[in-house]
Amino acid sequence: MLEIKDLHAGVDGNEIVKGISLSINKGEIHAIMGPNGSGKSTLAKILSGHPAYETTGGTITFEGKDLLEMDAEERSIAGIFMGFQYPVEVPGVNNAEFLRMAHNARRVSAGEEEIDPLDFDELLSEKMKMLGMEKKYKERNLNDGFSGGEKKKNEILQMAILEPKLSILDETDSGLDIDALRIVAEGVNKLRSENNALILITHYQRLLDYIKPDFVHVLSKGKIIKSGDKELALELESQGYDWVTSAN
Amino acid sequence: MSDTIAEPTEETAFLELHKKFIAANKPDPALLPVQEAALSRFETLGFPHSKHEMYTFVNTKNLAATPFAVSNPSSSIPEKIISDHTCSGSETSCMVFVNGVFSASLSSLKAIESSVKISTGIDNEDADRIIATLKNENDVFACLANAFCTEATVIEISDNTQVPVPVQVLFVSTGGTSAPSMHSPRLVWKVGELAEVKVIEKNVGAQAGYFNNSAQDWMIAEGAGVVLTQVQSDPFETWNFSKTRVNLKRNARFHSANSSTGSVLVRHHFEGRLEEEGAELILNGVSVLGGKEQVHNFVRIHHEAPQCASRQHFKNVINDEGRSSFDGTVIVNQGAQLTSSDQLINNLMLSNNGHADNKPNLMIFADDVKCTHGATIGQIDEEQMFYLQTRGLTKKAAKELLTKGFAESIIQTIQFPEVVAELNNTLLKKLETKNV
Numbered sequence: 001m002l003e004i005k006d007l008h009a010g011v012d013g014n015e016i017v018k019g020i021s022l023s024i025n026k027g028e029i030h031a032i033m034g035p036n037g038s039g040k041s042t043l044a045k046i047l048s049g050h051p052a053y054e055t056t057g058g059t060i061t062f063e064g065k066d067l068l069e070m071d072a073e074e075r076s077i078a079g080i081f082m083g084f085q086y087p088v089e090v091p092g093v094n095n096a097e098f099l100r101m102a103h104n105a106r107r108v109s110a111g112e113e114e115i116d117p118l119d120f121d122e123l124l125s126e127k128m129k130m131l132g133m134e135k136k137y138k139e140r141n142l143n144d145g146f147s148g149g150e151k152k153k154n155e156i157l158q159m160a161i162l163e164p165k166l167s168i169l170d171e172t173d174s175g176l177d178i179d180a181l182r183i184v185a186e187g188v189n190k191l192r193s194e195n196n197a198l199i200l201i202t203h204y205q206r207l208l209d210y211i212k213p214d215f216v217h218v219l220s221k222g223k224i225i226k227s228g229d230k231e232l233a234l235e236l237e238s239q240g241y242d243w244v245t246s247a248n
Numbered sequence: 249m250s251d252t253i254a255e256p257t258e259e260t261a262f263l264e265l266h267k268k269f270i271a272a273n274k275p276d277p278a279l280l281p282v283q284e285a286a287l288s289r290f291e292t293l294g295f296p297h298s299k300h301e302m303y304t305f306v307n308t309k310n311l312a313a314t315p316f317a318v319s320n321p322s323s324s325i326p327e328k329i330i331s332d333h334t335c336s337g338s339e340t341s342c343m344v345f346v347n348g349v350f351s352a353s354l355s356s357l358k359a360i361e362s363s364v365k366i367s368t369g370i371d372n373e374d375a376d377r378i379i380a381t382l383k384n385e386n387d388v389f390a391c392l393a394n395a396f397c398t399e400a401t402v403i404e405i406s407d408n409t410q411v412p413v414p415v416q417v418l419f420v421s422t423g424g425t426s427a428p429s430m431h432s433p434r435l436v437w438k439v440g441e442l443a444e445v446k447v448i449e450k451n452v453g454a455q456a457g458y459f460n461n462s463a464q465d466w467m468i469a470e471g472a473g474v475v476l477t478q479v480q481s482d483p484f485e486t487w488n489f490s491k492t493r494v495n496l497k498r499n500a501r502f503h504s505a506n507s508s509t510g511s512v513l514v515r516h517h518f519e520g521r522l523e524e525e526g527a528e529l530i531l532n533g534v535s536v537l538g539g540k541e542q543v544h545n546f547v548r549i550h551h552e553a554p555q556c557a558s559r560q561h562f563k564n565v566i567n568d569e570g571r572s573s574f575d576g577t578v579i580v581n582q583g584a585q586l587t588s589s590d591q592l593i594n595n596l597m598l599s600n601n602g603h604a605d606n607k608p609n610l611m612i613f614a615d616d617v618k619c620t621h622g623a624t625i626g627q628i629d630e631e632q633m634f635y636l637q638t639r640g641l642t643k644k645a646a647k648e649l650l651t652k653g654f655a656e657s658i659i660q661t662i663q664f665p666e667v668v669a670e671l672n673n674t675l676l677k678k679l680e681t682k683n684v
Contacts, residue, residue, distance in 0.1 A: 092653030
């Protein structure tokens with residue numbers, strides 16, 4: 001589904017990602033872990049098409065297409081979803097209206113008709129119920145004045161509405177208390193299927209208690225220095241990042 | 249006697265025009281002392297130039313260079329213009345003014361026959377009151393509006409009356425004459441104790457080429473409430489100035505939302521006086537500017553009594569070479585304790601050639617008050633754009649959504665769906681211009 005080959009990338013002329021290669025198939029969950037400044041978020045930004053981040057080498061293909069040639073909205077339409085570490089507040093834009101626009105953008109590009117507003121409301125209510133979200137989220141403006149936990153829940157709601165093929169969740173667990181973390185993780189688990197894939201970018205192991213990864217990759221200084229299964233995350237938790245970074 | 253011929257000045261041009269106006273319109277004789285006082289004040293003040301503090305941000309050169317003609321109030325207007333601009337709910341409560349003069353035949357007033365008294369003439373008491381205000385009037389164009397009004401329309405809502413439907417005031421300017429015509433609707437609103445009324449005022453033009461310079465007084469008695477929505481949607485080649493004077497008694501409320509879509513120059517002057525305890529004044533405004541359109545808001549709010557509240561929030565969307573300016577001062581008099589006042593101006597710049605000037609001021613002479621003021625100028629937030637794009641919205645759709653979102657907090661205060669729809673359409677149309 002996603003093939004990253006020898007990716008080099010950075011921002012403002014500083015190379016942060018220094019040669020990452022990664023292959024992700026349908027149905028897989030990959031966790032990317034690493035200390036602060038290791039390049040985790042840069043990788044997420046590059047995958048989602050942030051205009052300020054620049055690729056200086058390597059290739060990324062998504063379902064055979066050159067991802068780096070696609071704009072952010074084209075990537076979304078193609079089925080990539082980015083769950084932001086810090087979801088942006090957009091005052092004045094109603095959450096439900098925005099979600100309907102996003103849902104319709106995908107439908108229209110697939111040659112389908114826009115969804116009837118009442119049908120969408122039903123779909124939205126169903127997804128919100130699944131995530132244990134109160135109705136007030138429909139009325140509120142997009143992330144405006146939301147607490148950290150509410151913002152992250154709203155990201156997962158967007159993921160549920162957009163039904164992406166590949167989701168990249170950038171530090172979705174950061175800033176969440178344990179109850180909010182459990183709800184967000186349960187939501188993500190409900191959205192899993194054999195046909196979609198997930199990249200979890202996280203600093204802490206605790207998210208992986210709730211969402212079980214198939215692969216764990218440790219990123220340090222812009223490179224994947226170790227890959228393994230979920231046991232690797234547990235070892236990292238008990239021994240700290242120094243354990244792998246000093247060995248490399 | 250000097251044999252030198254004086255260079256014609258802007259003042260003499262307007263004084264000459266006034267002579268023609270008197271000859272052509274034969275205004276209500278009761279208004280003559282008002283007009284004399286207004287003209288005399290105009291001569292004292294002189295025509296404003298950019299160095300005049302009140303006009304720092306307003307380019308009046310173009311206006312001064314335009315030779316205006318006197319409007320003909322009996323000009324015919326396309327029938328459709330009235331039906332097109334009548335808001336739903338006001339079909340039988342619509343007062344139509346053609347070139348500044350109330351037209352009973354074009355107005356439909358059945359729904360408000362028993363609740364609103366409309367007369368086209370002022371009594372001596374009104375005349376004396378207006379003359380007294382003119383003595384301290386520093387706005388040259390407000391003086392001209394009083395000097396050039398053919399008649400004053402007095403609208404009275406008696407005590408304890410709730411007007412059942414929104415009252416619409418439709419100012420139609422015919423335009424299209426060889427020289428732009430100038431006219432001045434003059435309205436005096438008297439809202440009785442505990443009365444309630446909602447008013448939608450709309451400024452439209454059949455063709456371009458006019459200067460609509462209106463003056464309105466709102467006298468709001470104890471406990472009364474007014475919701476005013478002002479909509480300016482003139483064609484581009486026009487000037488639209490307004491002076492709105494609001495006097496609020498004990499516990500009276502005046503909530504207004506102003507929407508301007510710009511022309512050569514639109515200028516709104518609000519003067520609010522919170523005269524007695526518990527009065528509340530809200531002024532909201534939204535301007536959507538493209539091309540070379542300009543809107544200027546000039547606000548003076550006087551807190552004259554304790555426990556009063558005033559809120560101002562203006563938002564401007566500026567594209568192309570649009571220009572927005574705001575000059576507002578809140579004056580809290582000595583003794584006006586526990587005043588609560590906010591003033592905020594937000595500008596969204598969509599082009600590199602747009603212009604926004606803001607001058608929020610506070611003058612506080614009391615020591616136990618809560619007053620805020622501020623202004624912001626910004627562009628579309630790139631991170632917000634990116635966020636929306638990652639959800640599949642095109643750059644264009646994201647920009648539209650963010651621009652609408654910016655104006656939303658003001659637009660949502662407008663209670664007329666047609667006005668909201670029109671404003672949103674204008675906003676989208678102006679976004680379609682070269683900068684997107």
